Amino acid sequence: MPVRGLPGRRGLPRRTLLAAGLGAAVIGVGCTAAPRPEPPPPSPGRQRIAVADHGATGxxxxxxxxxxxxxxxAAAVVDGEVFFGPGTYVVTTVHLVPGIWLTGDRATIRRPPTRGKDWLRTFTTEDLDWDSETDSAPLVVRNLTFDGNRLEQGPYQSYELEHAHLxxxxxxxxxxxRLVARVSDCRFVDGVGDGINIRCNVALTVERCEAVDVFRGGFVMVGGGCEVDITDFTTRGATDRTGIDIEIMIAGYGGSFASHVRMRxxxxxxxDFDIAIRDGGTFDGxxxxxxxxxxxxxxxxxxxxIRRSIFHVGPWAPNANRIVYPGDVEFRECTFVADPDGEPPPVTVTMVRLMTTSxxxxxxxxxxxxxxxxxxxDLPADVTVRAVQVxxxxxxxxxxxxVVGGTVDDxxxxxxxxxxxxxxxxxxTMINSTTVLRAAGLRGSxxxxxxxxxxxxxGTALRIxxxxxxxxxxxxxxxxHEPGNAIRSERPESLARLRVQGGRTVLGRQSPQGRSVPGLAGDEFLVGSGSAVRRWLCTRSDAVAADWRRAD
Structure with missing residues (x-):
């Protein structure tokens, strides 16, 4: 049998609003996340097995x-549907098998009070690993609320119960x-571990779900060999900030760390939005x-x-607000919003920071x-903002x-x-920032x-x-345009060592000769237009007074 242990084991094995006006044209209507209030119809062709008929009180x-x-x-024997009527069902751990459906009607699955460092998962397939050369029949979970009962779990915010997944x-x-699973119209609340956690070799579809105050994350994936499709997923949290975490640490089939994720x-x-794909894996958002x-x-x-998306980015931290080792990463038509998020100034916010050095x-x-x-x-005046840092x-x-196209605002x-x-x-790129480019080479790099x-x-400048x-x-x-012809340098002698290929066109109103006009070797300075235009060429770079000679 593909499922090990069946049936011989005992039983069976803030800022919630965007800056005004941002993204209205590219971001759609909010997700539908709450479970349906009406009783879902029975799954076609499946025998409905009520938990109440097996002694559950709710x-x-x-x-x-x-x-x-x-x-x-009982459902596993007939590939049936387990049905939870209205009520709250206290559950420690239930072991699921492929091929069954679990459906609720105003039903909540609640974790019991803790018994110390209790890492029991609420609904899990861990004891019945799918073990076959072909994918499993779908395991479907729909229209249920999972309550992690965090107020009765004891300490958890130092990761004491980080594996107590719902x-x-x-x-x-x-x-x-792969184990094939689908989670639809479900809600995950007050969790001390993860809402949905997948390990390895899982093909999972998640649709119209919500996670609220789930400590480690609403959705977390840690292994290779997975195919994941997530649509209409919402997270929020007043007590525990609830996000998405994909961090591939465990190999899937054939030792592969590649997993493929699609989010809409x-x-x-x-x-937080924490995505770590590796070794042939893909993320499409x-x-x-x-x-x-x-x-x-x-x-x-x-x-x-990633396309048509909005990201609020805060001050850099050793493990946050950064892009690390982008094998092949592209953001297209996205908006990045510098957001100190309550950090007291002075602080620096870099919206896209590329790290390659560790x-x-x-x-x-x-x-x-x-x-x-x-x-x-409402950005405070003493917050420094960079668009991109390498x-x-x-x-x-x-x-x-x-950086292709797009806009950096003033x-x-x-x-x-x-x-x-x-x-x-x-x-x-339309760059309206005070400094267009700041560039340095260290240690001969x-x-x-x-x-x-x-x-x-x-008001714009180059800084070398x-x-x-x-x-x-x-x-x-x-x-x-000459009012923006500003060149700055921490060490002016650096400009003399800089190689310049090509040059800028500086539009001015009077000759650059006889006055202090910055320039880079190869720049062209133009005064007038049409047949009356006069030209000068920069022959020596300088941040204050470059050398210019008449070129026409």
């Missing part, structure tokens, strides 16, 4: 575990077949809203595609296509960050900061930065710090 105080397990065992799915990694119309009102920080994305060897990796790619970078409306990197690794202080070497390409198809308005002979600034089709 009175909120009697332990109904044994009665519910008997109903599950729904737990897993299959054996030794066989190719996900709303995280008070929880569309219409995701994260209304409070933090966010973290990691994809060494993996692929991430364990150096090569051939990483991060693309930000047609994205918007802005701030919350931590120190070596050009030899072949990593690249691309409440942002720095557009892109290359803090210590690395390759960055900025193309066709050098930077390679491309600026292309940009028009920079008043610590450039060396390896550093290269490539410029193509960049137009600067």
């Amino acid at each position: 009175d909120g105080s009697t332990d109904d575990t044994a009665a519910v397990q008997r109903a599950v065992d 729904l737990h799915f897993t299959a054996t990694p030794g066989s190719k077949g 119309r996900v709303r995280l009102h008070d929880g 569309d219409d995701i809203m994260v209304s409070r920080p933090p966010i973290t994305v990691s994809a060494p060897g993996g692929t991430v595609r 364990w150096p990796r090569s051939r990483l790619s991060l693309s930000l296509v047609d994205c918007t970078f802005t701030t919350v409306p 931590d120190p990197d070596s050009l030899a690794r072949g990593n690249v960050v691309r 409440r942002v202080d720095e557009g892109v900061w290359v803090s210590g070497g690395g390759r960055v390409e900025i193309t066709g 050098g930077f390679d930065v491309t600026l292309a198809e940009l028009e920079l308005g008043p 710090d610590l450039a060396d002979a390896r550093s290269l600034l490539r410029i193509s089709d960049v137009v600067v």
